Amino acid sequence: MDNSGDSGRPQPGAGGTGPGTGPEKDGPRRPEEPGGGLLMGRPFGVPVYVAPSWFVVAALITWVFGGQLDRVLPELGAARYLVALFFAIAFYASVLVHELAHTIAALRYKLPVRRIQLQFFGGVSEIEKESETPGREFVLAFVGPLLSLVLGGLFYVPLQFVEAGTVPGVLLAGLMVSNLIVAAFNLLPGLPLDGGRMLRAVVWKITGKPMSGTVAAAWVGRGLAVTVLVGLPLLTHTGALGNPTSEISGFETVTDALLAAILAAIIWTGAGNSLRMARLREHLPGLRARTLTRRAVPVESATPLSEALRRANEAGARALVVVDGQGSAKGVVREAAIVGVPEHRRPWVAVGSLSQDITEGMRIPAELAGEPLLDRLKATPATEYLVVEETGEIYGVLSTVDVERAFVAAMARPAS
Numbered sequence: 286m287d288n289s290g291d292s293g294r295p296q297p298g299a300g301g302t303g304p305g306t307g308p309e310k311d312g313p314r315r316p317e318e319p320g321g322g323l324l325m326g327r328p329f330g331v332p333v334y335v336a337p338s339w340f341v342v343a344a345l346i347t348w349v350f351g352g353q354l355d356r357v358l359p360e361l362g363a364a365r366y367l368v369a370l371f372f373a374i375a376f377y378a379s380v381l382v383h384e385l386a387h388t389i390a391a392l393r394y395k396l397p398v399r400r401i402q403l404q405f406f407g408g409v410s411e412i413e414k415e416s417e418t419p420g421r422e423f424v425l426a427f428v429g430p431l432l433s434l435v436l437g438g439l440f441y442v443p444l445q446f447v448e449a450g451t452v453p454g455v456l457l458a459g460l461m462v463s464n465l466i467v468a469a470f471n472l473l474p475g476l477p478l479d480g481g482r483m484l485r486a487v488v489w490k491i492t493g494k495p496m497s498g499t500v501a502a503a504w505v506g507r508g509l510a511v512t513v514l515v516g517l518p519l520l521t522h523t524g525a526l527g528n529p530t531s532e533i534s535g536f537e538t539v540t541d542a543l544l545a546a547i548l549a550a551i552i553w554t555g556a557g558n559s560l561r562m563a564r565l566r567e568h569l570p571g572l573r574a575r576t577l578t579r580r581a582v583p584v585e586s587a588t589p590l591s592e593a594l595r596r597a598n599e600a601g602a603r604a605l606v607v608v609d610g611q612g613s614a615k616g617v618v619r620e621a622a623i624v625g626v627p628e629h630r631r632p633w634v635a636v637g638s639l640s641q642d643i644t645e646g647m648r649i650p651a652e653l654a655g656e657p658l659l660d661r662l663k664a665t666p667a668t669e670y671l672v673v674e675e676t677g678e679i680y681g682v683l684s685t686v687d688v689e690r691a692f693v694a695a696m697a698r699p700a701s
Contacts, residue, residue, distance in 0.1 A: 321400055331388050331398045333381065338405035346373040350459070357455055368452055375456070376463050377403055379436050383467065384408040386432040390425045406551060407467070414656070415566060419490040419498070426482035433468035437461050475506030477555030499563035506556030514549035518542045566656075568695035573654040577691055578672045578681035579603040583612060586637030590626060593618070593636045604682035606671065607640045614679055616640030617647070617669040620686075643671050651680045662688065 321334035351369035354361060361368065384401045387410040391398050397413040416422035440461035447454045474484040481502040489498035518541050581604035584593045593605050605618035622639035641647075646665030649672045653661060662670070662685065670683040 321402060322404075328385060329388060329392060331392075331401055333401045334403070336402055336404040339377065339403050342405050343370070343373045343377070346376065354455065357450065358452065361452070368456070372456055372459055375460055377408075379433070379460065379464050380408045380467070382436060383429045383433050383471075384410045386428040387412070387425060390428045394421050394425065396425075406548070415495070416486075419486040419495075422489065423483050423486035426479040426486065429479050430468040430471045433464045433471070437464040437468065440464065473509055474502070475509040475552070475556065476502045476559040477506060477552065478509075481506050481556075481559075496563055496567055499559055503556040503560045503563075506559070507553055510549040510553035510556065513552060514545050517545035517548070565692075565695060569655040569659070571654075571695060572658055572688065572691055573652075574649050574658055574672050574683055575651045575654075575680070577687050578651065578683050579687070581606045581679065581682045583608040583614070583679065584618075584636050585610070586615070586635060586640070588636050589632050590623065590634045590636055590639065591631040594623075594631070602681075604669070604684070605636055605640075606679055606682060607637055608679075614643055614671050614673075616642050617671055617682055619668055620684065621668065641667065641669065647671055648673055649683055650675065659688075 321332070322336040322339070323334060325333045325335055327333070347366055347369040349369075350372050351366040354365040354368060358365065380403060381401070384403075388398050388401060391410070391412045394416065396416065399411040399413055402409045402411070412425075416425055440457050444454065444457040444461060447457065449455075449458070471478050472480040472483075475481040476485065476499070484505060485495070485498035485502040487498070488501045489495045492498070580600070580602040582593070582597050582600050582602045583606050584596065586607050586609075597603070597605060604620075605623075606614050607616035607618060609615055616637070618636050618640045626634050626639070644665065646661070647667055647670045649658070649661060649670045651672050651674055668685055670685075672680040672683050674680050
């Protein structure tokens, strides 16, 4: 399965053969996120992880495919499960090729790719930024299914030169069919699938509004989720998939219904996440460092906290910046540290002991806004940042609490 959604907070863009298809900007390299799974390598500099859920689906494929091999090649005995395991690994290698197609296209368009993750229902290429044009969006989405189609053709060619009832013949046929299914499924025109991103690009091109494309593709995706939930068990129960209804057990019926429910939930959730992230991107330009910054007063390091707070109250300021004798900013007094000092001790505590030294990454231009602002904050995690004018003059202090509050408010506003 493939999708191109987003994960977490404002991190636009992602795609792959599973629910979710966006190099870092200049600046400090962000530490890798935990929870990615087992690191397998870094093709093109992008880390590839295998999630714990992959081992579950690999075991499931091994069991199911091994059972089918017992009917086709009974002479294999228990060795059929080794062949089935090889098939599961080869299939997910094909999924990785699908994801690498998205990744290479994203890097070609200079879109940051956080990681590729192989998981329960395929893979995800986490692309951090949105395509700038509908044409690029369409290409970025289409290359994945295209590579799956190509792989299906590549497996078809050697299949013509081997016997059908042999291990190579069964493996090649299985890999050919599975890649064609991956391509066809991902071309369905609903988010979070690649076909949904292609539909989004078409509507975006026609209307000139990326949000309109997202809304259309997301609602089609929700329709697909309902269709999968209802239609997949019906297809199996009526024998439309090639199995006589007399051979379908109660266990298989329950398994098909459970699989349909999981697939439908993933598609429905992915479509909803795409809408949510699109609404966020529409409101991101409203997150401006200048408007979110707290007014600050400069104080020297030895100034008692009580005196510093008195000056701030007189000036109507809500933050303190520690400066040297020449007025250059050296640190930002942490709000949490101020709160932690009892009022009766404040005359005896110097503000310098409560400040955090300012690194280069903690200096934020006052005109920074939207995604660049969020990228800057993510690159250098801190609780407060010094906001400066182009001339280097101190403008104030930006608190992550204020940014998060504005972020939540932006998410709550309806999209235009």
